[in-house]
Amino acid sequence: MKIRNNFIKENITGYLFILPQMIVFLAFLVYPILEGIRLSMYRINYQNERFVGLDNYVSLFNDPVFFKALMNTVIFVVFIVILTVGFALFVASAVFDKNAKYVSFIRGSYYIPVMVSMVVMSMIWSFLLNPANGLISYFAKDMGMGTFNLLGNKTTVLPIIIFVTFATNVGQAIILYIAAMIGVPKDLFEAAEIDGANRWQVIRKILIPSVSSTTVYISIINIIAVLKIFVVIQLLTGGGPNNSSVTLMYYLYNNAFKYNQLGTASAVGVIMFVITLVLSVPQLRSIIKAK
Amino acid sequence: MKRKRLLATVAALALMISVISGCSGSGDKSSTADSSDKNKVNITVWLTPQWKGVLDASEKGADYDSFFKYAAQKFKAQYKKYDANVKVEVIAADQRDQLLNVNLSGGTPPDIFFESIFPMGDYVHRGAMVPIDDIIDEKAKSDIAQSYWDASTFGGKTYFYPFEHNPGTLVYNADMFKAAGLEKYVGKENEIKTWSLDEYQEILDGLKNDLPKDKYSNAYPMGLFALNNQGDTWNLAYLRMFGNKFFDDQGNVILNDQNGAKAAAWLKKIYDGGYTNPGAESVSSNDTNAMFQNQQLAISFTNPVLFNNSKISMKDGKSPKFDIRLANIPSESGDPLAFTYVVGASVFQSGDAKRVEVAKDFVKFFSSDPELVKSSKNGIPVRSSVVKQFEGTNPLFAAYDADSKYMFNFTGSVPGYSQLREVLYPALQALYTGEESPEEVVEDYQKNANRVIGENKKNSIIFNP
Numbered sequence: 127m128k129i130r131n132n133f134i135k136e137n138i139t140g141y142l143f144i145l146p147q148m149i150v151f152l153a154f155l156v157y158p159i160l161e162g163i164r165l166s167m168y169r170i171n172y173q174n175e176r177f178v179g180l181d182n183y184v185s186l187f188n189d190p191v192f193f194k195a196l197m198n199t200v201i202f203v204v205f206i207v208i209l210t211v212g213f214a215l216f217v218a219s220a221v222f223d224k225n226a227k228y229v230s231f232i233r234g235s236y237y238i239p240v241m242v243s244m245v246v247m248s249m250i251w252s253f254l255l256n257p258a259n260g261l262i263s264y265f266a267k268d269m270g271m272g273t274f275n276l277l278g279n280k281t282t283v284l285p286i287i288i289f290v291t292f293a294t295n296v297g298q299a300i301i302l303y304i305a306a307m308i309g310v311p312k313d314l315f316e317a318a319e320i321d322g323a324n325r326w327q328v329i330r331k332i333l334i335p336s337v338s339s340t341t342v343y344i345s346i347i348n349i350i351a352v353l354k355i356f357v358v359i360q361l362l363t364g365g366g367p368n369n370s371s372v373t374l375m376y377y378l379y380n381n382a383f384k385y386n387q388l389g390t391a392s393a394v395g396v397i398m399f400v401i402t403l404v405l406s407v408p409q410l411r412s413i414i415k416a417k
Numbered sequence: 418m419k420r421k422r423l424l425a426t427v428a429a430l431a432l433m434i435s436v437i438s439g440c441s442g443s444g445d446k447s448s449t450a451d452s453s454d455k456n457k458v459n460i461t462v463w464l465t466p467q468w469k470g471v472l473d474a475s476e477k478g479a480d481y482d483s484f485f486k487y488a489a490q491k492f493k494a495q496y497k498k499y500d501a502n503v504k505v506e507v508i509a510a511d512q513r514d515q516l517l518n519v520n521l522s523g524g525t526p527p528d529i530f531f532e533s534i535f536p537m538g539d540y541v542h543r544g545a546m547v548p549i550d551d552i553i554d555e556k557a558k559s560d561i562a563q564s565y566w567d568a569s570t571f572g573g574k575t576y577f578y579p580f581e582h583n584p585g586t587l588v589y590n591a592d593m594f595k596a597a598g599l600e601k602y603v604g605k606e607n608e609i610k611t612w613s614l615d616e617y618q619e620i621l622d623g624l625k626n627d628l629p630k631d632k633y634s635n636a637y638p639m640g641l642f643a644l645n646n647q648g649d650t651w652n653l654a655y656l657r658m659f660g661n662k663f664f665d666d667q668g669n670v671i672l673n674d675q676n677g678a679k680a681a682a683w684l685k686k687i688y689d690g691g692y693t694n695p696g697a698e699s700v701s702s703n704d705t706n707a708m709f710q711n712q713q714l715a716i717s718f719t720n721p722v723l724f725n726n727s728k729i730s731m732k733d734g735k736s737p738k739f740d741i742r743l744a745n746i747p748s749e750s751g752d753p754l755a756f757t758y759v760v761g762a763s764v765f766q767s768g769d770a771k772r773v774e775v776a777k778d779f780v781k782f783f784s785s786d787p788e789l790v791k792s793s794k795n796g797i798p799v800r801s802s803v804v805k806q807f808e809g810t811n812p813l814f815a816a817y818d819a820d821s822k823y824m825f826n827f828t829g830s831v832p833g834y835s836q837l838r839e840v841l842y843p844a845l846q847a848l849y850t851g852e853e854s855p856e857e858v859v860e861d862y863q864k865n866a867n868r869v870i871g872e873n874k875k876n877s878i879i880f881n882p
Contacts, residue, residue, distance in 0.1 A: 171876055172521050172545050257696020258704055259713065267635070275696035278850060364645045367698045367846035368853075383515035385836040386543065388522065 159399065165392035182393040191369050192394070195377040201284060202291070202373065203352045203405075209292045210299050210348050211341060218303030219329045223315075233304060236297035247294050248361035255286070255362075277363050280370045287371055290358055295351065299344045306340040307333055342409045349405050353398055374398050458499040458775045462489075464531035465510040467581075467760060468722055468795035474729050481507045484792050485531070488783040496782075501775050511647060514835055521545055526765040528776035533758040534568055534577045535650075535828045540763075541571045542832040542877040547766050547773055548574035552781040564821070565799045568759045571830070572879040577761040578784040581796035584757040584817050584824075585650055588719035588727075590712060591740035593636070594620070597627040597715075603742065607812040609753075609820060610744040614658070617747045621692040624715045633712060640705030640717040641684070641693035643845035646838040648702025651718045652845060653827050654746045654754045656680045664829035669870060670837075673863040681848055681855035688849050698846040710736045719743070720758065721796045721817070743813070745820065755823040760796060832880065833873025840865040 166182055168175040186192045221232045239247065254261050257275035267273055276282045314332050323331070334341075356375040359365060365372035365380075374394055382391035462485050470479030471487045482505045489503035506527070508516055513536065520526050526545065530537065540546050553575060558566070561579055569577035591603045602620050604610025612620065624638035642648060657663055661676040671677075688697055694708060702718065709717035710727060719727070724743065730736040745753030762780040767773060783789045790800055794807045797817050808814045828834045844862040847853040853861065874880045 169876070172543055256700070256704065258694040258700045259708060259711075263695070264635075273695035275699055278696050278699040278846070280850065280852065363699070364842075366644065366843060367850045368843045380839065383518050384839060385833075386514075386518045386521075386539075 162392045162395045162399070165388055166396045168389050170388040178389065182389045186390060186393055186397075191372060192377060194369050195372045195374045196397075198284065198371060199353060199355070199374045202288060202355055203349055205288045206292050206295070206352045207345055207348045209288070210296050211344055213292070213296055214299035214303050214344065215334065215337075215341075217300050218307055219333050222304050222307035229304060233297075233301055236300045238297070239294045240297040242294075244294060244357040245361065247290065248358050251286075251290050251358075252362050278367050280367060283363055283367065283371045287355075287358055287362065290362070291352070291355060295348070299348070302340050302344055303337060306337040310336040342412060346406050346409055350402055353402055456500050457502065458771050459502045459504065460528035460772055460776050460779065461504045461506065462529045462531065462779075463506050463508050463516075463527040465508055465513060465533075467531070468725075468792070472792055473795060474726065484789075485783070488786075488789050489779075491786070491789070492779050492782045496775075496778065498778070499771065499775055501779070503779060511645070521765075524768070526767060528767055528772050529762050529764055529780055531580070531760070531762045533583070533760050534579075534763075535758060536835055536838075537577070537763055538571065538828060538830060539833060539835045539873075540765075541576045542873065542879050544878040545765055546576050547764050547777075548576055549578060549764055549777055549780065550575045552777045553578070557785055560800045560802050562799065562801070564824070565759050568826070569761060572882065577759070577763050578780050579759050579761040579799040580784055580790070581761075581793035582757045582759045582799055583720040583722055583796045584755060584820060585654070585718065585720050585746075586755075586820075587716055587744040587746055588709065588724060588741055589716045589744055590709070590714075591742050593624065593628060593633060593712065593715040593739075596629055596632060597623045599623045599627075604744065606742065607816060608743070609813075609816045610742065611751075611753045612744060612747045613751050614747045614749050620716075621687060625690075625692055628715070636713050636715065637694045637708075638692045638715050639687065639694075640702075640709060640714045641688060641697040641849075642700045642702045642705050643698050643842045643849060644701040644704075645842055648705075648718055649838055649841055650756055650758075650827050651702075651746070652841065654756060655684055657748070657754055657825065658683060658746075659749045663825075663827075664831065668829050668831040668874075670829075670863050670866040672866075673859045677859040677863075678856045681858050684845070685848055685855055698849040712737055712739060716744070721813070725795060743816070745823075753820060753823050754825070755820040756825055756827045757797075757821075759799065761799075831870050831873075832877040833869050836869045836873065837866055840869060 165175075167177060167179055169178045169181070170176075217232065217236065221229055252260075255263075255277050257263050257273060257278060263273055263275070276286050310333065314336070315328060318328050318332055354375050355373050356379060359371055359373055359376045360379070363371045365376050374397070378391050378394040378398070381387040381394065464481070464485060466481040468474065468484070469481055470476040470483050473479070476483065485503070485505040489505065492503065493501055513532065517526065517530070517540065521540075537546075557578075565579040565582065566575065569575050569579055586609055594600065594603050599620055602610070602612060602616060621638045628636060628638075643652065653663065656672060656677060657680065659676040659679040661672055661674060661680060663670065663672060665671045687693055694700055694705060694714060705714060705717050706719075706723065708714045710730070724741070727736070727741060731738045731741075745755060748754050762784060764773060764776045764780060767776075790798070790803055791806065793799065793803055794811065797814060798804050798807070804814050804818075831837065840862065844853075844858050844865070847861070848855060848858045
């Protein structure tokens with residue numbers, strides 16, 4: 127009993143200090159997750175809720191649009207994350223050891239799109255790509271290429287969205303990589319130089335392994351961000367043509383806010399949560415192990 | 418050491434208490450304010466953009482909320498039951514369902530919503546609204562035609578107080594018609610011209626082939642759109658062109674027949690034939706409206722509000738001036754396809770009896786006050802007394818009236834109409850992109866639409882009283 131009292135006395139201050147944060151964490155993160163899981167098993171009206179077990183999940187798996195959304199989301203995650211990590215590594219490794227002013231300029235240039243709202247970016251792209259009166263269509267027609275509709279074509283709509291999202295987000299990854307690469311001990315590069323390693327060998331054998339924890343971090347935040355991709359879909363394609371660009375988040379939004387199917391929307395949310403968990407846990411474990 | 422720990426513990430407790438008290442502080446404050454003045458009742462009116470100004474858009478500083486702000490002032494001045502405050506908020510039409518669903522789920526719906534009835538019927542089916550039969554008197558019933566009350570009635574109870582209506586028609590650029598040598602198809606200034614389907618094809622041919630390119634570069638005969646659900650009633654009308662009735666008596670979609678497939682094939686034919694703007698699958702009704710105003714389209718869609726706004730924009734020099742006139746949507750039978758959006762106020766169930774009472778009183782006030790109902794002239798008034806007052810100055814009222822016998826109920830009053838709208842434009846996108854044939858489109862659409870209707874019937878308080 128005395129030992130227990132001592133333990134409480136010793137640690138109570140620490141627990142009290144983290145208590146406010148824990149309350150916020152429990153109220154705004156844990157509770158919504160548990161409530162989402164509960165709601166996914168109910169049919170909800172404005173006036174009442176009715177327990178329906180796994181019916182919402184069954185109706186989801188019977189809906190071809192849900193599978194389209196799932197597939198599109200996976201495609202977006204894979205391509206956007208690979209493009210972001212690859213391009214950011216390329217840019218960062220090319221400039222990190224250059225003149226400080228030049229590095230700042232590159233960082234600033236790539237970071238500006240990150241600061242611009244996704245809504246604004248989507249509207250600009252929409253203006254450019256509108257098939258009836260957009261700038262790209264206008265020039266294409268002027269040059270005798272006829273009219274083409276990149277957003278209305280099943281095969282081009284996904285690459286366009288991937289490019290727009292990648293171009294808007296890549297600045298963040300470049301900033302993180304440059305910061306991580308500047309922090310790599312200089313003696314490693316000097317040793318490599320003495321050993322006669324070329325630039326590619328330096329990048330492959332020293333830089334990439336040294337910034338692996340940054341790579342994991344960038345991958346995780348991008349996976350989570352892309353899983354939630356929504357604004358660009360809503361403003362650029364509305365999920366079209368014929369649901370070709372619908373994503374899980376857009377599907378969830380439609381169910382929750384347009385159709386008022388809160389149970390179905392919660393079921394989509396739970397599935398997204400599980401996917402995020404499955405994708406993130408191995409990478410988080412690798413960071414923890416490395417530390 | 419002990420003292421240090423004590424200080425730290427106190428600091429942590431203080432921090433925690435300040436967080437907790439910070440959270441609860443605002444709640445205490447508001448409840449005090451509520452209890453201090455029991456006769457004060459605050460209600461909120463939401464509306465989607467309808468018309469600018471109190472009486473019309475020519476007033477100085479005219480905006481979409483001008484009418485309700487003025488009506489609220491007038492109401493407050495004469496209202497004796499409570500000290501009523503009316504807050505007016507204009508909501509973008511494409512944000513309506515999102516905002517309403519979020520606020521209804523959070524228990525904070527608006528008290529009154531002023532909007533076309535067609536997208537609001539879902540909220541009646543879901544039990545979010547209160548019937549307003551108790552505020553409708555005999556005088557109103559005799560002044561407003563039965564068809565408008567029918568559109569406002571669900572399961573035998575009235576949920577909307579009709580104010581005006583907005584018939585949907587086509588609008589055309591008469592100057593472009595004349596430039597293409599199509600003078601004989603131009604109607605009179607105050608006429609809603611009816612063309613047969615063959616005549617319409619001749620018009621499209623003339624506009625496509627004979628429009629002078631130097632004067633109208635980058636212009637197309639007709640506007641077509643399927644990006645989202647905005648303006649989809651015109652698309653629904655086109656699908657009825659060859660005689661399909663769209664709904665059966667049980668409220669199920671019956672588009673999948675020969676006439677439905679023929680209509681879908683007609684849309685595909687004019688799209689592929691270059692008679693419409695390109696990229697209809699990615700173009701919104703707003704885009705085509707803008708293109709029409711910029712004289713890039715010769716024929717587009719309109720309703721009286723859009724039509725008046727276009728005329729005012731031209732008069733004020735905000736958009737290019739040209740001769741705009743109205744036409745009906747043609748059909749194979751020769752009878753025009755006509756529909757109207759009945760616009761009116763509805764009262765949401767806030768759970769607060771006082772607020773519901775004030776909301777109903779306010780709805781009755783602005784929907785029947787002789788001065789305020791004059792504003793319904795911005796659309797087409799539902800009150801025959803107002804039509805009589807203005808038919809001399811607005812000859813189009815008679816033309817719209819002549820169309821009333823061709824009106825069809827485009828919603829079928831089915832539950833889940835909002836969700837039903839979300840399956841139409843993907844089907845049209847599949848049609849325009851060639852992903853599906855016209856036959857496949859109507860078949861898939863009917864299957865998806867009836868699934869939506871079936872699901873929503875389960876939750877409807879009208880179908881499950």
